[in-house]
Amino acid sequence: MALKTLFAYILALFICCSLSAQPAVLPDSLLAHVRILSSDEYQGRRTQEKGNLMAGDYLVQRYRSMGLKAFGDSYVRPFSFYNRWMKQAFNGRNIVGYVRGSAFPGQYIVLSAHYDHLGVKNDRIYNGADDNASGVGALIELARYFSRRPPLHSIIFAAFDAEEMGLKGAQSFLDEPPVPLDNILFNINMDMISRNEKNELYICGAKHYPFLRAPLENPARESRLAIAFGHDEPTATPQDDWTTASDHGCFHKKGIPFLYFGVEDHADYHKPTDDYERIMPAFYTAAADFILNCLLVLDKDWSGIRTGKGK
Ligand SMILES: [Zn+2]
Structure with a gap:
């Protein structure tokens, strides 16, 4: 018995050490996902097309390999919608899994990113590496x-589909949520986080939900990036207000607080040249680390932050 206990102790110590020796987010893995998903094989991941289905399957495999929980028996949440602009019906698939909270399992944070992009136009593949x-x-x-x-x-x-067709995946997720909307605390949405020549990453949303700003000041100071708050109020040029520019807009419309992380548009935005080679690895890694730190801060003291009584 004693020997067994000792063995268990050594094993636990070993697991602990090997975990803590790793950096929080592994740069090689981050970059590998982008390289694969933005390769020509995935054909620009346009909703309903083969490359998009491959990207969805890629996510399912990753979720399964790390043991994420599913709502029901599958990570895949299919939906359909009619695109008035294209006068066409489409089928999409959100890929959704979760990790159970240790203290407040019935309260949910939604971390999201859309995995669809523009597909192939005039024989050119829109790989959407950053986007x-x-x-x-x-x-x-x-x-x-x-x-x-x-x-x-x-x-x-939540990996949302059909963002490029008008935030359809996020809309469907909120129309048929896997948990009651009242139990969703906030949304963090990531859309274009891997490059910026000024080393600048934006956080949009704190203008609408001012209590979200103070807790992020520390992580912002500690980040290797220049973190800027903004793009969340009406301006003379409407496209400078990103409040509804990506999937977080659907959460905002339901009154669910959101933070959107992203960069300003670059020369390759929605062009066939948005390729893996133009990613800035150091920027991207720092962005992922920063978002993780923000998430950790918000998770640690949500009720204090929400009620303005945070530590
Ligand atoms: Zn996008």
Whole structure:
């Protein structure tokens, strides 16, 4: 018995040491996801097309390998929608899993990134490396992080489809939520987080939910990136207000607080040149680390932050 206990102790120590020796988010894994998902094989991941289905399957495999929980018997949440602009019906698939919170399992944080992109036009593949294989890579690696170190609140990892067709995946998720909307605390959405020549990453949303700003000041100061708050109020040029520019807009419309992390548009935005080679690895890794730190801070003291009585 004593020998067994000693063995268990040594094993636990070994697991602990090997976990703590790793950096929080592994740069090689992050980059590998982007390289794969933005390769020509995935054909720009346009909703309903083969490359998009492959990307969805890729996510399912990753979720399964790290043991994420599913709502029901599958990570895949199919939906359909009619696109008035294209006068066409489409089928999409959100890929959704979660990690159970250790203290507040019935309260959910939704971490999201869209995995669809524009597909192939005029024989040119729109690989969408920054938009948004980058967000998906971070989603997978943060899921891995939390699957090993459970958060206090449950975290839903939502890879949304059909963002490029008008935030359809996020809309469907909120129309038929896997948990009651009242139990969703907030949304963190990642869309284009892997490059910026000024080393600048934006946090949009704190203008609408001011209590979210103070807790992020410390992680912002500690980040290697220049963190800027903004793009969340009406301006003379409407496209500068990102409040509804990506999937977080659907959460905001339901009154669920959100933070969106992303960069300003670059020369390759929605162009066939948004390729893996143009990713800035150091920037991307720092962005993923920063988002993880923000998530940790919010998870640690959510009720204090929400009520303005935070530590
Ligand atoms: Zn996008």
